[in-house]
Amino acid sequence: MLKKSIVIGMIALVGLGTISKESNAFWGKKKSSVVKLQGSDTILNTSQAIAESFMTENKDARIAVTGGGSGTGIASKLNKTIDIVMASRAMKSGELKKAKELGINLEEIVLGYDGITVIVNKNNNIKNISHEDLGKVFSEEVTNWKQLGGRDAQIVVLSRDSSSGTHSYFKKVIVRNKDKSSKKEYGKNTLYLPSNTAILEEVKSNKNAIGYIGMGYMDPSVNALSVDKISASFKNVANKSYPIAREVYWYVDADRTGVEAQLVDFALSSKGQSIVKAEGFVPVK
Numbered sequence: 001m002l003k004k005s006i007v008i009g010m011i012a013l014v015g016l017g018t019i020s021k022e023s024n025a026f027w028g029k030k031k032s033s034v035v036k037l038q039g040s041d042t043i044l045n046t047s048q049a050i051a052e053s054f055m056t057e058n059k060d061a062r063i064a065v066t067g068g069g070s071g072t073g074i075a076s077k078l079n080k081t082i083d084i085v086m087a088s089r090a091m092k093s094g095e096l097k098k099a100k101e102l103g104i105n106l107e108e109i110v111l112g113y114d115g116i117t118v119i120v121n122k123n124n125n126i127k128n129i130s131h132e133d134l135g136k137v138f139s140e141e142v143t144n145w146k147q148l149g150g151r152d153a154q155i156v157v158l159s160r161d162s163s164s165g166t167h168s169y170f171k172k173v174i175v176r177n178k179d180k181s182s183k184k185e186y187g188k189n190t191l192y193l194p195s196n197t198a199i200l201e202e203v204k205s206n207k208n209a210i211g212y213i214g215m216g217y218m219d220p221s222v223n224a225l226s227v228d229k230i231s232a233s234f235k236n237v238a239n240k241s242y243p244i245a246r247e248v249y250w251y252v253d254a255d256r257t258g259v260e261a262q263l264v265d266f267a268l269s270s271k272g273q274s275i276v277k278a279e280g281f282v283p284v285k
């Protein structure tokens with residue numbers, strides 16, 4: 001009997017060409033709307049890979065994943081145009097307060113860990129930097145590679161733009177050296193780029209450049225600097241000895257149902273977490 005109604009239902013769907021509310025009620029499922037994820041460029045590929053793997057197992061699930069930066073994802077959640085925020089920084093108390101006022105009940109999910117990787121051109125002889133010197137480079141108190149034992153050349157400083165969670169996190173931890181009262185900013189000659197890939201490409205071609213990327217974007221076309229002599233390796237991020245390691249998040253509805261709920265479970269399952277690892281980040285379990 002059940003089998004028969006499913007067959008009839010499918011014929012009706014093919015005949016109509018669209019999925020009506022009635023046919024969904026007939027199928028006994030929630031309206032199959034698109035679950036939308038938006039935010040962090042750093043975990044964009046990882047989230048896309050998780051969504052794709054989920055959709056191969058759940059053929060009628062519809063998931064759309066777009067970037068724009070953590071700040072953009074949060075703004076979209078606050079105007080109720082998306083379901084899940086991808087974020088490479090924790091939400092600020094003001095943002096959480098605003099969500100609450102708007103009746104949006106959020107839950108923070110730690111998707112994995114990332115070591116923010118400081119990169120320089122292959123031809124740069126500098127291999128390590130202290131976190132204090134790194135802060136001075138990004139606030140422009142140190143402006144020449146010579147001051148760090150390198151060649152006599154102006155340092156070209158690259159940062160992610162201000163909608164990036166990595167931009168905010170790096171400012172807090174490196175530029176301001178975790179000092180909450182510090183008002184230090186990135187130096188005025190800093191070049192702001194929109195993605196991890198854009199930073200990587202610029203460092204690859206500019207022998208005086210320095211920039212930072214999520215560890216999942218690291219490749220052998222550039223050199224990574226050790227920070228306080230600790231490299232941004234999988235192990236050093238996993239045991240939190242690397243100084244610029246952080247959590248990466250999904251902010252999801254606390255009262256999630258349907259595909260959103262299933263997708264979150266999948267992301268935290270061993271299969272989902274193996275994707276986090278395959279994309280170059282450290283899984284939570």
Ligand SMILES: *[C@@H]1O[C@H](CO)[C@@H](O)[C@H](O)[C@H]1NC(C)=O
Nearest residue numbers: 072073075076077079080081
């Ligand atoms: C919601 O916020 C996002 C991000 O700021 C913006 O791009 C979008 O246009 C907004 N949409 C509405 C309907 O307000």
Ligand SMILES: *[C@@H]1O[C@H](CO)[C@@H](O)[C@H](O)[C@H]1NC(C)=O
Nearest residue numbers: 044045048197216217218279
């Ligand atoms: C991210 O995804 C894009 C498009 O799918 C791909 O071209 C790119 O190589 C991926 N980047 C990394 C670092 O995996």
Ligand SMILES: *[C@@H]1O[C@H](CO)[C@@H](O)[C@H](O)[C@H]1NC(C)=O
Nearest residue numbers: 235236237238239240241242
């Ligand atoms: C972290 O792991 C690395 C590599 O195994 C090891 O050298 C280092 O001592 C560890 N640090 C801490 C704080 O556990």
Ligand SMILES: CC(=O)N[C@H]1CO[C@H](CO)[C@@H](O)[C@@H]1O
Nearest residue numbers: 126127128129130148149229
């Ligand atoms: C810039 C910097 O910190 N350089 C150090 C890198 O490590 C070598 C050897 O451990 C030190 O001698 C440098 O001072």
